[in-house]
Amino acid sequence: MYNSYAVVNLSNLEFNYNQIRRKAKGSGVIAVVKADAYGHGAKEVSINLAGLATPPESLAVARTEEAIELRQYLPDIPLLVFDSISENNIRYYQEFNLEGTLTDIRQLKVIKDSGLKQKLNVHVKVDTGMGRVGLFPDQVLKFFTEAEKIQNLRINGIYTHFATSDEKDKSYAHLQLENFDRVISSLKSHSVNYGSIHAANSGAILDLPESYFDYVRPGISLYGYYPSHETSESIPLKPVMNLISHISSSRFMKKGDSVSYSRRYILSEDANIISIPLGYADGINRRLTNRMKALIGGEVYDQAGTVTMDRIMFNTGNKKFNPGEKVILLGEDKNHRIDAWNWSDLLETIPYEITCGISKRVPRYYVR
Structure with missing residues (x-):
């Protein structure tokens, strides 16, 4: 896996x-x-x-x-x-x-x-x-x-x-x-x-x-997506693709520490920073830097630091997670949902570009 x-x-x-x-x-x-x-x-x-x-x-x-x-x-x-x-x-x-x-x-x-x-x-x-x-x-x-x-x-x-x-x-x-x-x-x-x-x-x-x-x-x-925010929703639709990762590392970092290239994210307080093995080579646009979110353990967390080719980080605050725990980039849990429109709105694009952009390096698993 x-x-x-x-x-x-x-x-x-x-x-x-x-x-x-x-x-x-x-x-x-x-x-x-x-x-x-x-x-x-x-x-x-x-x-x-x-x-x-x-x-x-x-x-x-x-x-x-x-x-x-x-x-x-x-x-x-x-x-x-x-x-x-x-x-x-x-x-x-x-x-x-x-x-x-x-x-x-x-x-x-x-x-x-x-x-x-x-x-x-x-x-x-x-x-x-x-x-x-x-x-x-x-x-x-x-x-x-x-x-x-x-x-x-x-x-x-x-x-x-x-x-x-x-x-x-x-x-x-x-x-x-x-x-x-x-x-x-x-x-x-x-x-x-x-x-x-x-x-x-x-x-x-x-x-x-x-x-x-x-x-x-x-x-x-x-x-599973309407082509824009301006059409009706006269057909109920369900997104077909979820994007999932798992925590690679979890580190405690101090106030003032920086995360990733160009030091675009400086911690305003002590926090746990997790990393996952997804990056722009996998379809995570660099313009999502410090803007996107993920679902971990039923809560929503902010992405931290420049999106790199193979890895992105998230600030989980005082909550410590262990390597191997599930991270939802696109999908839903019992209380929250993130879909391609969330990314599209940040990037001023459309869900077509988001789903097409998930690269071949990301394996697809098919379920019912």
């Missing part, structure tokens, strides 16, 4: 998934497991989701390499890759039976010239206002007209992505949805076969039911 580790609660994952499924009111689910399932472990998360009584209709990742790895464990479930198809990766889509994403009309030539014998399965991404990748709405009809001429291409879906669905002001999200609706209406009026439709990310699942279409695409909500 390692002294520091993440505990991934698969029961909580299943709870969140079922809540999302219930909220989506009959729409299918494309479960987003990119970035190693937001730091939770894509292999284990995907296998468990795929094994549910009502599994996701598809899984989605960002990179081709992620999909290839998952295909080793899940030979049959559809895998959508958000990254654009290119000359460098196109052959893998057929070799591993992946669904790719088309974002630019120039990709059609890549497919046409690829020499692929079987049809390539793809979804088409429309940029309705995200300003990142995708066809602009006025390019979509021409794109489909050209795509119909390519023998080795099968379009299974069309989708877009919201820029502000996690904000209180939904006016821009509604504008994007209107843009997308116009695209779909245009394709319908020209009898274009575009496959399935999907748009709703976590924020939209919570607050924009008109965006559900054929599928919804939950990401951070699967892992």
